[in-house]
Amino acid sequence: MKVLFMGDVVGKPGLLAVRTLLPRLIGRHSVDLVIANAENSEGGAGISPESAEQLLASEVNLLTSGNHFWTKKQILPWVEENPHLLLRPANYPKGAPGRGHTVIQTPDGRKLGVINLEGRVFMKPLDNPFALAPELVAELRKQTNCILVDMHCEATSEKNAMGAHLDGKVSAVVGTHTHVQTADERILPGGTAFITDVGMCGPLDSVIGIRKELSVERFLTLRHNQYEVAKNLVYLQGVVIDINEQTGKARSIERVREQLPGT
Ligand code: FE2
Numbered sequence: 271m272k273v274l275f276m277g278d279v280v281g282k283p284g285l286l287a288v289r290t291l292l293p294r295l296i297g298r299h300s301v302d303l304v305i306a307n308a309e310n311s312e313g314g315a316g317i318s319p320e321s322a323e324q325l326l327a328s329e330v331n332l333l334t335s336g337n338h339f340w341t342k343k344q345i346l347p348w349v350e351e352n353p354h355l356l357l358r359p360a361n362y363p364k365g366a367p368g369r370g371h372t373v374i375q376t377p378d379g380r381k382l383g384v385i386n387l388e389g390r391v392f393m394k395p396l397d398n399p400f401a402l403a404p405e406l407v408a409e410l411r412k413q414t415n416c417i418l419v420d421m422h423c424e425a426t427s428e429k430n431a432m433g434a435h436l437d438g439k440v441s442a443v444v445g446t447h448t449h450v451q452t453a454d455e456r457i458l459p460g461g462t463a464f465i466t467d468v469g470m471c472g473p474l475d476s477v478i479g480i481r482k483e484l485s486v487e488r489f490l491t492l493r494h495n496q497y498e499v500a501k502n503l504v505y506l507q508g509v510v511i512d513i514n515e516q517t518g519k520a521r522s523i524e525r526v527r528e529q530l531p532g533t
Contacts, residue, residue: 271380271416271515272299274526275444276306276508277451280472280479281314281499285321287471287506287530289328295526296329299510302376305384306471307420307446308356309335314479314499316341319348322356332374333357334386336422336447337393339368359388359422360406361397371406373413380515382418383410387432389423400435407439415518418442418511426466433464441513441520444468449478451507451527461519469507469527476500504533
């Protein structure tokens, strides 16, 4: 089974990159299932029903998220109706809207379990994702050997620790949130595919997707200005992971980095 996981989709440029570039990528890599972290797909922070539906209409099978899951309030009634199309981090408090894990399947019925987690270093004090992950893995294992974890967090150490924690127990641990694609993709000793950060689908001529001038001004003056999504050097970034469906172990992980023409 081949899974394409795309990094944080940032605003309209990210949506356009996915819509334009994804069909060709699916063909070239013989992709069976597509997942995208969508938490910045509406205006660079948060998700709207429109941005979620646009991604799902662009052949994306499942959306994951992170700390911006409910930045746009209009997503909450939508996710109540579509809990299996958009995940929030599973280690949010009990009673939070949405859910943090699900199972998706290919048209011919091959299943992939997906878990979304959020880290705690330099982030909100959520429940411990390291304690929760094995419980969710055990639950998903009843349905499939193939499991992917989106570890949404700031610190490279926390993402690498989650990779080590789940090595041999899941097919892949992929990092999101920092929007900067790392060059450390590899298969861990137990057979789990890992990358510290898959990158983003959005404008690279920016500060993690946001107009450079606005970000620099914020660092200079600490003024809380309104962020705007940048426009140039738009890329689709992600990884293609090949999973052995019998064992649930990864055969390969390959970085994807493709520029939207004209940007
Ligand atoms: Fe994030």
